[in-house]
Amino acid sequence: MARAADLGRTRGRDARLQRILVTPEGVALDVHVAPASARAAALFIDLGALLGMYIAFVLAMLLIVWTFEWADMPALPESVLGFLAVLFIIGTFLARNAYFLYFELGQRAATWGKRAVGIRVAARDGGRLTAEAVIARNLLRDIELFLPVMFMTSSGLQGSLSEFAAWAGLAWVGSFALFPLLNKDRLRCGDLIAGTWVVQAPKAVLAGLVADGTAQREQVAGLADDRYRFGEAELSVYGEYELQTLEQVLRTANPEAMETVAATICGKIGWPPPIGDERAFLEAYYTQLRARLERGMRFGRRRANKNS
Structure with missing residues (x-):
């Protein structure tokens, strides 16, 4: 598992702007320092x-x-x-x-x-x-x-x-x-x-996955693999911060990061790791978690992170 001491290591051709950010969970994310x-x-x-x-x-x-x-x-x-x-x-x-x-x-x-x-x-x-x-x-x-x-x-x-x-x-x-x-x-x-x-700021390439009202429920049903349906208790373990981290992991599409995040989520919710199918699992979890958080926000309930 990567250590927080790895924070700030450069990768890529532009060492002045590209960094690897290691989260407390040990997930390495590519970030770009603002010029x-x-x-x-x-x-x-x-x-x-x-x-x-x-x-x-x-x-x-x-x-x-x-x-x-x-x-x-x-x-x-x-x-x-x-x-x-x-x-x-x-x-x-x-x-x-x-x-x-x-x-x-x-x-x-x-x-x-x-x-x-x-x-x-x-x-x-x-x-x-x-x-x-x-x-x-x-x-x-x-x-x-x-x-x-x-x-x-x-x-x-x-x-x-x-x-x-x-x-x-x-x-x-x-x-x-x-x-x-x-x-x-x-x-x-x-x-x-x-x-x-x-x-x-990462581009929210997945922002169109979830809409409001009936369209939201239809998209969630259409995008979520039948193998990956999560209940309220399984979605309630994470908040907005973790959703943003998950979106960035999907955006960067780093296989090692997706494997680490999928294993971490499975450990939290009591699922077996989706070996070889991490992206489909993470996309389904992201879609359903975001829908849950947005429903809560419409009723004035916000959860900033898993500890709140």
């Missing part, structure tokens, strides 16, 4: 989205002020001014942090920008991406980007001190921006601390 250009493009898209939301937020606050003026009030009450000040501080914090946290803690582990360029956040040890890791990598963005930008754009500093702060902030941002180019896995400092990296 710095893709990460930069995703960041610019996300900053554009944040700017749009921030402008909408400011306009909403101005609308509140205009409402009071329209009511012929001579001045806003101190209580309203205090509320608006607190609301502005909270909104600024949420704009910097909640956006990234919300999307990267989701099932796709990717913001709008990352989805647009086809990349996602993943744990470097091959395990499930934890909330602690996502929070750590994003809170450090304040130090990497937003804090020096505040210094550079601050209007409170004057003269030589203002010029020094601007140049210092520019050098600070530049050093962190260049950091991913100085390591082979294109990691930013937040990734180093959180134990994460950004990889190219």
Whole structure:
């Protein structure tokens, strides 16, 4: 069985981007590290989205002020001014942090920008991406980007001190921006601390296997081999994370990985290993597991992984 120490070994012609990721279950998966250009493009898209939301937020606050003026009030009450000040501080914090946290803690582990360029956040040890890791990598963005930008754009500093702060902030941002180019896995400092990296999102080539409603049940019945019908207890042992891992195993079609995963699933559900027929077994299990998870999501029940 492969060891987690094998993480990061390269395979293929492009050693800068191709890696072998070994999951805690010992399954070796091919992954591609996201290039710095893709990460930069995703960041610019996300900053554009944040700017749009921030402008909408400011306009909403101005609308509140205009409402009071329209009511012929001579001045806003101190209580309203205090509320608006607190609301502005909270909104600024949420704009910097909640956006990234919300999307990267989701099932796709990717913001709008990352989805647009086809990349996602993943744990470097091959395990499930934890909330602690996502929070750590994003809170450090304040130090990497937003804090020096505040210094550079601050209007409170004057003269030589203002010029020094601007140049210092520019050098600070530049050093962190260049950091991913100085390591082979294109990691930013937040990734180093959180134990994460950004990889190219696998194409969901099996996404069309399962549809909604009646079509879903018909496709499951048509695609699942009569030999491989799984009950509720057999499907309940895994969650969304394991489904994504199984999809990637089927996508890469590595015989050794499929054999290992099939044996692992059979051990969990008490089936004999499907020797020589691993792909058909895994496709049937994937189809039925995904149908079960999607049914649960429609009723507000989600299972992130086998431990939840």
